[in-house]
Amino acid sequence: MSAPMIVSHVPLWVWLLLAYLVWQGSQALSDHTVPLRRVVLVPIVFIIWGLSGLISRSEGSMAPSLTWMVAAASLIPAGYRIGPRHMTIDRARALVHRTGTPWPLVRNVSLFAAQFAIGMAIAMRPEQQFALGLLRAALSGALAGYFLGWALAFRRQYEDAGRMTA
Structure with a gap:
Protein backbone atom coordinates (compact mmCIF):
# COMPACT_ATOMS: atom_id res chain seq x y z
CA MET A 1 0.00 0.00 0.00
CA SER A 2 1.42 3.41 -0.97
CA ALA A 3 1.89 6.33 1.42
CA PRO A 4 -0.57 8.60 -0.48
CA MET A 5 -3.21 5.87 -0.28
CA ILE A 6 -2.63 5.46 3.46
CA VAL A 7 -2.72 9.22 4.05
CA SER A 8 -6.02 9.44 2.15
CA HIS A 9 -7.50 6.99 4.68
CA VAL A 10 -6.46 9.01 7.71
CA PRO A 11 -9.56 10.00 9.69
CA LEU A 12 -10.70 13.61 9.48
CA TRP A 13 -10.24 14.10 13.23
CA VAL A 14 -6.47 13.61 12.80
CA TRP A 15 -6.24 16.52 10.34
CA LEU A 16 -8.49 18.66 12.55
CA LEU A 17 -6.25 17.91 15.54
CA LEU A 18 -3.17 18.90 13.53
CA ALA A 19 -4.85 22.15 12.46
CA TYR A 20 -5.77 22.90 16.07
CA LEU A 21 -2.25 22.19 17.34
CA VAL A 22 -0.71 24.42 14.67
CA TRP A 23 -3.22 27.16 15.45
CA GLN A 24 -2.56 26.90 19.20
CA GLY A 25 1.20 26.88 18.65
CA SER A 26 1.01 29.87 16.31
CA GLN A 27 -0.93 31.79 18.93
CA ALA A 28 1.87 31.12 21.40
CA LEU A 29 4.46 32.87 19.22
CA SER A 30 3.50 36.28 20.59
CA ASP A 31 2.48 37.58 23.99
CA HIS A 32 -1.20 36.90 24.56
CA THR A 33 -3.88 36.52 27.17
CA VAL A 34 -6.17 33.53 26.98
CA PRO A 35 -8.94 31.99 29.04
CA LEU A 36 -7.75 29.47 31.60
CA ARG A 37 -9.63 26.64 29.87
CA ARG A 38 -7.62 27.15 26.66
CA VAL A 39 -4.32 26.85 28.51
CA VAL A 40 -5.21 23.41 29.79
CA LEU A 41 -6.83 22.09 26.59
CA VAL A 42 -3.63 21.05 24.75
CA PRO A 43 -2.24 19.15 27.76
CA ILE A 44 -5.60 17.40 28.15
CA VAL A 45 -5.59 16.44 24.45
CA PHE A 46 -2.07 15.02 24.69
CA ILE A 47 -2.77 13.20 27.97
CA ILE A 48 -5.85 11.56 26.42
CA TRP A 49 -3.90 10.74 23.26
CA GLY A 50 -1.13 9.32 25.41
CA LEU A 51 -3.58 7.23 27.42
CA SER A 52 -5.01 5.87 24.18
CA GLY A 53 -1.60 4.31 23.55
CA LEU A 54 -1.96 2.38 26.80
CA ILE A 55 -5.18 0.86 25.55
CA SER A 56 -3.63 -0.22 22.24
CA ARG A 57 -3.53 -3.87 21.23
CA SER A 58 -0.89 -5.74 23.17
CA GLU A 59 -1.72 -9.20 21.80
CA GLY A 60 -1.34 -10.87 25.16
CA SER A 61 1.97 -9.20 26.01
CA MET A 62 2.59 -6.97 29.01
CA ALA A 63 5.52 -5.31 27.20
CA PRO A 64 3.55 -2.39 25.69
CA SER A 65 1.88 -1.56 29.02
CA LEU A 66 5.15 -1.74 30.91
CA THR A 67 6.88 0.35 28.23
CA TRP A 68 4.08 2.93 28.48
CA MET A 69 4.30 3.11 32.28
CA VAL A 70 8.10 3.45 32.34
CA ALA A 71 8.00 6.20 29.68
CA ALA A 72 5.19 8.03 31.50
CA ALA A 73 6.95 7.87 34.87
CA SER A 74 10.21 9.00 33.27
CA LEU A 75 8.73 12.13 31.70
CA ILE A 76 6.55 13.40 34.56
CA PRO A 77 9.56 15.15 36.21
CA ALA A 78 10.60 16.74 32.89
CA GLY A 79 7.09 18.07 32.28
CA TYR A 80 6.98 19.44 35.80
CA ARG A 81 10.40 21.07 35.57
CA ILE A 82 10.06 22.43 32.03
CA GLY A 83 6.32 22.95 32.42
CA PRO A 84 4.48 26.20 31.97
CA ARG A 85 6.80 29.14 32.23
CA HIS A 86 6.53 32.86 31.85
CA MET A 87 2.85 33.01 32.75
CA THR A 88 0.85 35.41 34.82
CA ILE A 89 -2.38 33.95 36.15
CA ASP A 90 -5.39 36.14 36.89
CA ARG A 91 -7.56 33.79 38.94
CA ALA A 92 -10.34 36.32 39.47
CA ARG A 93 -10.97 36.65 35.73
CA ALA A 94 -9.79 33.08 34.85
CA LEU A 95 -7.19 34.45 32.42
CA VAL A 96 -3.58 33.57 31.76
CA HIS A 97 -1.07 35.96 30.20
CA ARG A 98 1.74 34.15 28.39
CA THR A 99 4.88 35.58 26.90
CA GLY A 100 5.55 34.60 23.29
CA THR A 101 7.67 31.55 22.54
CA PRO A 102 8.00 29.10 19.65
CA TRP A 103 8.27 26.14 22.06
CA PRO A 104 4.56 25.11 22.06
CA LEU A 105 4.39 25.14 18.25
CA VAL A 106 7.59 23.12 17.86
CA ARG A 107 6.64 20.73 20.67
CA ASN A 108 3.06 20.13 19.55
CA VAL A 109 3.83 19.65 15.86
CA SER A 110 6.84 17.44 16.61
CA LEU A 111 4.84 15.20 18.93
CA GLY A 149 3.95 16.83 34.83
CA TRP A 150 3.13 20.05 32.93
CA ALA A 151 -0.40 20.04 34.37
CA LEU A 152 0.92 19.50 37.90
CA ALA A 153 3.33 22.44 37.48
CA PHE A 154 0.52 24.61 36.12
CA ARG A 155 -1.70 23.67 39.07
CA ARG A 156 1.11 24.67 41.43
CA GLN A 157 1.42 28.05 39.66
CA TYR A 158 -2.35 28.48 39.77
CA GLU A 159 -2.46 27.79 43.51
CA ASP A 160 0.51 30.11 44.10
CA ALA A 161 -1.34 32.86 42.21
CA GLY A 162 -4.28 32.41 44.60
CA ARG A 163 -2.05 32.70 47.65
CA MET A 164 -0.48 35.90 46.29
CA THR A 165 -3.87 37.59 45.90
CA ALA A 166 -5.28 36.36 49.21
Whole structure:
Protein backbone atom coordinates (compact mmCIF):
# COMPACT_ATOMS: atom_id res chain seq x y z
CA MET A 1 0.00 0.00 0.00
CA SER A 2 1.42 3.41 -0.97
CA ALA A 3 1.89 6.33 1.42
CA PRO A 4 -0.57 8.60 -0.48
CA MET A 5 -3.21 5.87 -0.28
CA ILE A 6 -2.63 5.46 3.46
CA VAL A 7 -2.72 9.22 4.05
CA SER A 8 -6.02 9.44 2.15
CA HIS A 9 -7.50 6.99 4.68
CA VAL A 10 -6.46 9.01 7.71
CA PRO A 11 -9.56 10.00 9.69
CA LEU A 12 -10.70 13.61 9.48
CA TRP A 13 -10.24 14.10 13.23
CA VAL A 14 -6.47 13.61 12.80
CA TRP A 15 -6.24 16.52 10.34
CA LEU A 16 -8.49 18.66 12.55
CA LEU A 17 -6.25 17.91 15.54
CA LEU A 18 -3.17 18.90 13.53
CA ALA A 19 -4.85 22.15 12.46
CA TYR A 20 -5.77 22.90 16.07
CA LEU A 21 -2.25 22.19 17.34
CA VAL A 22 -0.71 24.42 14.67
CA TRP A 23 -3.22 27.16 15.45
CA GLN A 24 -2.56 26.90 19.20
CA GLY A 25 1.20 26.88 18.65
CA SER A 26 1.01 29.87 16.31
CA GLN A 27 -0.93 31.79 18.93
CA ALA A 28 1.87 31.12 21.40
CA LEU A 29 4.46 32.87 19.22
CA SER A 30 3.50 36.28 20.59
CA ASP A 31 2.48 37.58 23.99
CA HIS A 32 -1.20 36.90 24.56
CA THR A 33 -3.88 36.52 27.17
CA VAL A 34 -6.17 33.53 26.98
CA PRO A 35 -8.94 31.99 29.04
CA LEU A 36 -7.75 29.47 31.60
CA ARG A 37 -9.63 26.64 29.87
CA ARG A 38 -7.62 27.15 26.66
CA VAL A 39 -4.32 26.85 28.51
CA VAL A 40 -5.21 23.41 29.79
CA LEU A 41 -6.83 22.09 26.59
CA VAL A 42 -3.63 21.05 24.75
CA PRO A 43 -2.24 19.15 27.76
CA ILE A 44 -5.60 17.40 28.15
CA VAL A 45 -5.59 16.44 24.45
CA PHE A 46 -2.07 15.02 24.69
CA ILE A 47 -2.77 13.20 27.97
CA ILE A 48 -5.85 11.56 26.42
CA TRP A 49 -3.90 10.74 23.26
CA GLY A 50 -1.13 9.32 25.41
CA LEU A 51 -3.58 7.23 27.42
CA SER A 52 -5.01 5.87 24.18
CA GLY A 53 -1.60 4.31 23.55
CA LEU A 54 -1.96 2.38 26.80
CA ILE A 55 -5.18 0.86 25.55
CA SER A 56 -3.63 -0.22 22.24
CA ARG A 57 -3.53 -3.87 21.23
CA SER A 58 -0.89 -5.74 23.17
CA GLU A 59 -1.72 -9.20 21.80
CA GLY A 60 -1.34 -10.87 25.16
CA SER A 61 1.97 -9.20 26.01
CA MET A 62 2.59 -6.97 29.01
CA ALA A 63 5.52 -5.31 27.20
CA PRO A 64 3.55 -2.39 25.69
CA SER A 65 1.88 -1.56 29.02
CA LEU A 66 5.15 -1.74 30.91
CA THR A 67 6.88 0.35 28.23
CA TRP A 68 4.08 2.93 28.48
CA MET A 69 4.30 3.11 32.28
CA VAL A 70 8.10 3.45 32.34
CA ALA A 71 8.00 6.20 29.68
CA ALA A 72 5.19 8.03 31.50
CA ALA A 73 6.95 7.87 34.87
CA SER A 74 10.21 9.00 33.27
CA LEU A 75 8.73 12.13 31.70
CA ILE A 76 6.55 13.40 34.56
CA PRO A 77 9.56 15.15 36.21
CA ALA A 78 10.60 16.74 32.89
CA GLY A 79 7.09 18.07 32.28
CA TYR A 80 6.98 19.44 35.80
CA ARG A 81 10.40 21.07 35.57
CA ILE A 82 10.06 22.43 32.03
CA GLY A 83 6.32 22.95 32.42
CA PRO A 84 4.48 26.20 31.97
CA ARG A 85 6.80 29.14 32.23
CA HIS A 86 6.53 32.86 31.85
CA MET A 87 2.85 33.01 32.75
CA THR A 88 0.85 35.41 34.82
CA ILE A 89 -2.38 33.95 36.15
CA ASP A 90 -5.39 36.14 36.89
CA ARG A 91 -7.56 33.79 38.94
CA ALA A 92 -10.34 36.32 39.47
CA ARG A 93 -10.97 36.65 35.73
CA ALA A 94 -9.79 33.08 34.85
CA LEU A 95 -7.19 34.45 32.42
CA VAL A 96 -3.58 33.57 31.76
CA HIS A 97 -1.07 35.96 30.20
CA ARG A 98 1.74 34.15 28.39
CA THR A 99 4.88 35.58 26.90
CA GLY A 100 5.55 34.60 23.29
CA THR A 101 7.67 31.55 22.54
CA PRO A 102 8.00 29.10 19.65
CA TRP A 103 8.27 26.14 22.06
CA PRO A 104 4.56 25.11 22.06
CA LEU A 105 4.39 25.14 18.25
CA VAL A 106 7.59 23.12 17.86
CA ARG A 107 6.64 20.73 20.67
CA ASN A 108 3.06 20.13 19.55
CA VAL A 109 3.83 19.65 15.86
CA SER A 110 6.84 17.44 16.61
CA LEU A 111 4.84 15.20 18.93
CA PHE A 112 1.99 15.00 16.42
CA ALA A 113 4.45 14.15 13.63
CA ALA A 114 6.06 11.42 15.72
CA GLN A 115 2.69 9.85 16.56
CA PHE A 116 1.58 10.14 12.93
CA ALA A 117 4.83 8.62 11.62
CA ILE A 118 4.54 5.63 13.93
CA GLY A 119 0.92 5.11 12.87
CA MET A 120 1.96 5.29 9.22
CA ALA A 121 4.82 2.86 9.81
CA ILE A 122 2.45 0.38 11.47
CA ALA A 123 0.07 0.65 8.51
CA MET A 124 2.86 0.24 5.97
CA ARG A 125 4.86 -2.46 7.83
CA PRO A 126 2.35 -4.70 9.59
CA GLU A 127 5.02 -7.39 10.00
CA GLN A 128 6.81 -5.02 12.41
CA GLN A 129 3.68 -4.22 14.36
CA PHE A 130 4.97 -5.50 17.70
CA ALA A 131 8.21 -3.49 17.65
CA LEU A 132 6.44 -0.40 16.32
CA GLY A 133 3.72 -0.94 18.91
CA LEU A 134 6.37 -0.77 21.64
CA LEU A 135 7.64 2.46 20.12
CA ARG A 136 4.08 3.81 20.03
CA ALA A 137 3.58 2.77 23.66
CA ALA A 138 6.80 4.53 24.67
CA LEU A 139 5.83 7.72 22.85
CA SER A 140 2.27 7.61 24.17
CA GLY A 141 3.51 7.11 27.70
CA ALA A 142 6.05 9.90 27.29
CA LEU A 143 3.31 12.23 26.03
CA ALA A 144 1.02 11.43 28.92
CA GLY A 145 3.82 11.70 31.46
CA TYR A 146 5.23 14.97 30.16
CA PHE A 147 1.84 16.66 30.00
CA LEU A 148 0.79 15.27 33.38
CA GLY A 149 3.95 16.83 34.83
CA TRP A 150 3.13 20.05 32.93
CA ALA A 151 -0.40 20.04 34.37
CA LEU A 152 0.92 19.50 37.90
CA ALA A 153 3.33 22.44 37.48
CA PHE A 154 0.52 24.61 36.12
CA ARG A 155 -1.70 23.67 39.07
CA ARG A 156 1.11 24.67 41.43
CA GLN A 157 1.42 28.05 39.66
CA TYR A 158 -2.35 28.48 39.77
CA GLU A 159 -2.46 27.79 43.51
CA ASP A 160 0.51 30.11 44.10
CA ALA A 161 -1.34 32.86 42.21
CA GLY A 162 -4.28 32.41 44.60
CA ARG A 163 -2.05 32.70 47.65
CA MET A 164 -0.48 35.90 46.29
CA THR A 165 -3.87 37.59 45.90
CA ALA A 166 -5.28 36.36 49.21
